[in-house]
Structures are given as structure tokens and as C-alpha cells.
Amino acid sequence: MKLPITGEQIKDLATRLDPSTKLFTRADGQEYEQLIARWADNAIKQAGVVAVPVTYEEVSKLVKFASDNRLDIAVRGGGHSTGGCSSSEGGLVIDLSSMRNVRVDKDSKLITAQGGALWADVDNAAIEEGLATVGGTVNHTGIGGLTLGGGLGWLTGLYGTVVDNLVAAKVVIADGSLLTASEKENADLFWAIRGAGHNFGVAVELTLQGHDQTNEVYAGGYVFTPDKLIAIIDAINAKMRNPDPRAGIILVFASPPTMPGPVIVTNLFYNGDQAAAEKCFDFLLKLEPVSNMAKMMPYNLVNGLLNPMAAHGGRKSLKAVTLTNDVDAPFVQELFDEYARKMKETPDLAKTFMGIEFYDTTKLNGVPIESMAFANRGPYRAGIVGLEWSDSQKDMENRSWGRALQTKCRQHIIDKNQFSPGTTKTALEYANYIEPGDLVDNRPFGANQQRLETLKQKFDPDCLFNKTSPLVPLKN
Ligand SMILES: Cc1cc2nc3c(=O)[nH]c(=O)nc-3n(C[C@H](O)[C@H](O)[C@H](O)COP(=O)(O)OP(=O)(O)OC[C@H]3O[C@@H](n4cnc5c(N)ncnc54)[C@H](O)[C@@H]3O)c2cc1C
Structure with a gap:
């Protein structure tokens, strides 16, 4: 078990560090509160101390100190873990926010x-x-x-x-x-x-x-009424049988406050000019979106387009869901109906969305699974449920609903004989969309699980880094 840091240890740590590394405790008030804030309010934990290093050598000293003292540590990058994996209750947080060059x-x-x-x-x-x-x-x-x-x-x-x-x-x-x-x-x-x-x-x-x-790209959303869902999925499936690697679609169920109920948004990307993009997405334009917000822009602006639906604050949880490569339209309709039912029943969840990602996966699946740890390669479509709510009493209940969707999607793939737990090399749910407690099988890294456990024994036998998809060291 890892330990919280004591006041004496904080003083000792301070004497070992360069003055460029700032330490913050609860006594520092607002600065400390800002440093423990996270993208999701439910991921905030009261760190014993937050260290903000600016050099690699200082990170080394912090990690060694934590190891020597068996401290609980968390590493904070962008702070988006909804499961609190970049936060520590009482331990040492290594906050990398001053290392962004x-x-x-x-x-x-x-x-x-x-x-x-x-x-x-x-x-x-x-x-x-x-x-x-x-x-x-x-x-x-x-x-x-x-x-x-x-x-x-x-x-x-x-x-x-x-x-x-x-x-x-x-x-x-x-x-x-x-x-x-x-x-x-x-x-x-x-x-x-x-x-x-x-x-x-x-x-x-x-x-x-x-x-x-060097070229600009085409990006933005087409918004559709929900009656078009089956037609949209059928059309995307047809398109993806001869995919264009320059194109991407993230299909989202969302409940914008300006609309009377849930809608379908196809967020689009095309790495080429507008004429080529509109030719590529003509199959969607023919389905008559109620709104078309896609336009040309420099590439570096594209990844800011979805920021408004992913603002900081509120209680949040991500849930990885996975669908078959050729997505089963009636099944997606079932998911949408469940989403719409839940949004109606629980208005506090109104900012919740569900997304399915469509890319040309030729490149992704052309890399053998065993060539690196990443095991989410296979004939599947990554999806995500992004839950958001405000009532802290509902954390468990809302997460359970997300997990039920996760299980439903997994079972659908198993029923279609497209995944066999324990046998298929692929890890089904995308690791970056998983929270602690979500795992629906014991091999989150699929065929790479055992080699990873052996390497965990080599590089981190005492499990200092134990927050996201933690591995158990395997002795030879
Ligand atoms: C709004 C939103 C959009 C997303 N979009 C995408 C997407 O387009 N594609 C995609 O693949 N995923 C996406 N994700 C998932 C995302 O990859 C994970 O949530 C990821 O963990 C976020 O990293 P972070 O550094 O912001 O979070 P943090 O909470 O800081 O870190 C998450 C985990 O990574 C560890 N960590 C962070 N930085 C380091 C580091 N430098 N060294 C060691 N450990 C570190 C932390 O300790 C923690 O365990 C999205 C998530 C959100 C919330």
C-alpha cells in the first residue's frame, strides 16, 4: 500500500529540490486549489503536496523520493482523467503543467x-x-x-x-x-x-x-434529426467499405439546449479542399442535415472545434464502448433510444453525449498487435459515452448507466462472434476511454498483457505508477 506524505517529509523533500521546483500544500490556498483542479470536478483529490518541476532532473528527484518513502503519487499531464488517475488523496502530485515546451x-x-x-x-x-x-x-x-x-x-x-x-x-x-x-x-x-x-x-x-x-482542411458538423439515424449508419457503412484515409467521422448523439430533443451530429474531417471534401461527404449531404457547420480552416484549429462540448468543470465520466466494424444500424438505434430515454428521465445528464469514431483503419490495423503494447487494433469501431452531471449523490448511479452501455456493446460483439474473451488478441475497449472499475475483462492489454506484466516487474516492481489500467508485476 502506498502512503500519504507527512509534514516532516514535505520539509525534507523541499531541502532536496532546486528552488525552481515549487511545492504547494493546502496552506497555499487558491494556488493549491487551482493545481488540484481537474477537467472533471469529481477527479479532484486533496493532495498532500503538489510539486511543479521545470526540469527532468527535478522530476527524477521527486520520483526517487516517492519510491524511497513508498508514497502515493500521481502524475498530472492535461488533467482529463475522469477517474482521478492524475490526482492523489494525501500523496505527492507531480504536476507537469510548467513543462509544455x-x-x-x-x-x-x-x-x-x-x-x-x-x-x-x-x-x-x-x-x-x-x-x-x-x-x-x-x-x-x-x-x-x-x-x-x-x-x-x-x-x-x-x-x-x-x-x-x-x-x-x-x-x-x-x-x-x-x-x-x-x-x-x-x-x-x-x-x-x-x-x-x-x-x-x-x-x-x-x-x-x-x-x-501545408493545405487547409475541411471540418465541422452536420446536424440531423434522429429519424435519419439508420440511413446515416447504412450510408457510413457503405462509405467505409472503400474508405478514404483523408476522411474521418465522429458520429455523436447529443442534446443541445437549442434543440427540442436529442440529435445526431456527424463531426467531419477531410484533409483536402472543399470540393473534394463535399464530394466525399456527399452521401451525408444527400440525407439533408438541418444544419451544416463544416468549413475550411488551418489544421491547427480543427482540434479546437469540439472544445465547447468538452468544457472544464462539472462531474464527468468517460466510458469506452466498442462496436463492430460494419456497424449494426438497428443496434445503434437501440443505443440511441436508450440515450434519448435516459436524457428525458434525467435532465441533469443533458450534457451527456455518445460518440462512434469512423476512420480508415487500414493503417491502424496494419501494425501487428505484438509490435507494441497498444492492443486496441482490430475490426472494430471505437466509441465513447461522455457522461456529465452536477449532482454528486448520483456519481455511482450515472457511472452504472454508462457501464451498462459498455457491457451491452461488448455483449453485442460477442453475440456476433466477432470477439472471444480470453482468446481474441485485441483488447476491446479503448484504454484511454476507460476508468478504474470499468474493466469488463482481466486482459485490458489483450495479447500483450503477459509481456507487460513481466516488464512491470523489471521497471516498477513496487507499483509506484498504479493509477491508469494498473499492471500486476509478474516474476519470471
Ligand atoms: C474531452 C476529451 C477528449 C478526448 N479526446 C481524445 C481523442 O481525441 N483521442 C484519444 O485517443 N483520446 C481522447 N481522450 C482520452 C484521453 O486520451 C485520456 O483522457 C487521457 O488520459 C488524457 O490525458 P491527460 O494528460 O489530459 O490527463 P491526465 O488526467 O493528466 O492523465 C491521465 C493519465 O495519464 C497519466 N499521465 C499524464 N501525463 C503523463 C506523463 N507525461 N507521464 C506519465 N503519465 C502521464 C496520468 O498520471 C494519468 O494516469 C479524450 C478525453 C477527454 C476528456
Whole structure:
């Protein structure tokens, strides 16, 4: 068991650190409150101390101190974990929010970002050099948490997952050592952090492959009335049988306050000009959306489009759901009907949405599962339920509803003989959309589970990093 930090230990820690590392306790009032705030209010925990380092060496000292004293620690990147995985009750929080620098090398097209950077930092720095990389579709999410769990984004059709584009990382492991992880150095650690990275240390620096992105892109939403749902799904399925890697669709059930009830929004992305985009999405335009908000824009603005529906604050929970590759339209109708019923029954959940992501998965599934820890590869569509409410008495109840949808989707795939628990190599639910307590099987990393448990024994045998999809060390 990990321990809270004592007042004496905080004093001792302060004497070991460089003055550039600031420590904050509850006595610091508002500054401390701001540092323990998270994207979801329910993820806030009363840390014993929050350390805000600015150098990698200082992160090493903090991790070593925590290891030596068996402290509970949490690493805070962008702060979006709804399960409280970047927060600690009484322990030490290593807050990376002052480590957000991004360097871009135009010749090698490599983007090197510090572990506390947000996707907006990366997208903005990269586009200055005519580059982009796969990144989160809400640009205030952290590159740390999102990359270490795999990473899906609008450029996934063209370039795969974020970890498929990770070239190297600098990681502080549990004993405080700062290691470079790449195909050439510490290759086993590099294998592990590409999908299960939250388990292996603090990623203080991530180097991502950039790609030429000099053209503007087409992005935005088409809004449909719910009676079009089956036709939309059928049309998307038909389109995805010959997918265009430049296109992406995130289909969302949402309940905008301006509409009389839930609607279907197809959030669209096309990496090309407007004529090509409208040709690509003609099959949706023919279904007559009630509103069309898509337009041309520079790439670095795209990942800000969904920010308004993902504002900070409120009680929140993400639930990974997975659907068959060729999505079963009547089943999606069932999900929508359940969503609409619940929104009507519980107005406090009105900001809740459900999304299904459609990318060309050729690139993503072209990478063998065993080539890195990330195991969410297979003939499936990632989906998400994003719950939001205000009543703290309803945390359990609302999460249970999300988990019931998760189970329903999993069972549907099993019933269709498209997944066999314990046998299929793929991990079904996308690791980055899972919270502690969600796991519906004991192999969240699919075929890579055992190798990861062995590497956990090598790099973190005392389970210092134990918050997101925690691994149990396996002794040889
Ligand atoms: C609004 C929203 C939009 C999202 N969109 C996408 C999307 O488009 N694509 C996608 O793939 N996922 C998406 N996600 C899921 C996202 O990948 C995870 O929530 C991710 O964990 C967020 O990372 P963070 O750094 O912001 O969060 P945090 O809460 O800071 O961290 C989450 C976990 O990562 C660890 N961590 C963070 N940084 C580091 C680091 N540098 N070193 C070691 N550990 C670290 C934390 O300790 C914690 O365990 C989205 C989530 C939200 C809430």
C-alpha cells in the first residue's frame, strides 16, 4: 500500500529540490486549489503536496523520493482523467503543467514536446513549420495521458495512432533514473510505453513524427434529426467499405439546449479542399442535415472545434464502448433510444453525449498487435459515452448507466462472434476511454498483457505508477 506524505517529509523533500521546483500544500490556498483542479470536478483529490518541476532532473528527484518513502503519487499531464488517475488523496502530485515546451525540426519533421504539453501546444508549433501529427480531437487534453494510452485523432486514417508516430521518449522510471526509450535504446521500455505508458514512469519528453500539412482542411458538423439515424449508419457503412484515409467521422448523439430533443451530429474531417471534401461527404449531404457547420480552416484549429462540448468543470465520466466494424444500424438505434430515454428521465445528464469514431483503419490495423503494447487494433469501431452531471449523490448511479452501455456493446460483439474473451488478441475497449472499475475483462492489454506484466516487474516492481489500467508485476 502506498502512503500519504507527512509534514516532516514535505520539509525534507523541499531541502532536496532546486528552488525552481515549487511545492504547494493546502496552506497555499487558491494556488493549491487551482493545481488540484481537474477537467472533471469529481477527479479532484486533496493532495498532500503538489510539486511543479521545470526540469527532468527535478522530476527524477521527486520520483526517487516517492519510491524511497513508498508514497502515493500521481502524475498530472492535461488533467482529463475522469477517474482521478492524475490526482492523489494525501500523496505527492507531480504536476507537469510548467513543462509544455515544443521544438519542431523542419528537416527531420520531428516534433519534440515536454510531458506536460497540451495538444494545442503541439498543433500550433507544428503548423508553423507546415507539419501536423496525429493528436487529440479536443486540444486542451494532455499529450502525456493521451499518447501513453495509444491516441486516436483525425489523422489516424492517414498515419495510424499517436503511438505509431512516437519516435522516442524520455522517461523517469520508478527508481528515479531518466531513460531514453526508442527502437535503439531501452527498446523494451519503448515497447511498453506505447499503449501502457501510464504504468512505467513519467514521460518528461515525447518525440513525434510530423507530416507535411501545408493545405487547409475541411471540418465541422452536420446536424440531423434522429429519424435519419439508420440511413446515416447504412450510408457510413457503405462509405467505409472503400474508405478514404483523408476522411474521418465522429458520429455523436447529443442534446443541445437549442434543440427540442436529442440529435445526431456527424463531426467531419477531410484533409483536402472543399470540393473534394463535399464530394466525399456527399452521401451525408444527400440525407439533408438541418444544419451544416463544416468549413475550411488551418489544421491547427480543427482540434479546437469540439472544445465547447468538452468544457472544464462539472462531474464527468468517460466510458469506452466498442462496436463492430460494419456497424449494426438497428443496434445503434437501440443505443440511441436508450440515450434519448435516459436524457428525458434525467435532465441533469443533458450534457451527456455518445460518440462512434469512423476512420480508415487500414493503417491502424496494419501494425501487428505484438509490435507494441497498444492492443486496441482490430475490426472494430471505437466509441465513447461522455457522461456529465452536477449532482454528486448520483456519481455511482450515472457511472452504472454508462457501464451498462459498455457491457451491452461488448455483449453485442460477442453475440456476433466477432470477439472471444480470453482468446481474441485485441483488447476491446479503448484504454484511454476507460476508468478504474470499468474493466469488463482481466486482459485490458489483450495479447500483450503477459509481456507487460513481466516488464512491470523489471521497471516498477513496487507499483509506484498504479493509477491508469494498473499492471500486476509478474516474476519470471
Ligand atoms: C474531452 C476529451 C477528449 C478526448 N479526446 C481524445 C481523442 O481525441 N483521442 C484519444 O485517443 N483520446 C481522447 N481522450 C482520452 C484521453 O486520451 C485520456 O483522457 C487521457 O488520459 C488524457 O490525458 P491527460 O494528460 O489530459 O490527463 P491526465 O488526467 O493528466 O492523465 C491521465 C493519465 O495519464 C497519466 N499521465 C499524464 N501525463 C503523463 C506523463 N507525461 N507521464 C506519465 N503519465 C502521464 C496520468 O498520471 C494519468 O494516469 C479524450 C478525453 C477527454 C476528456
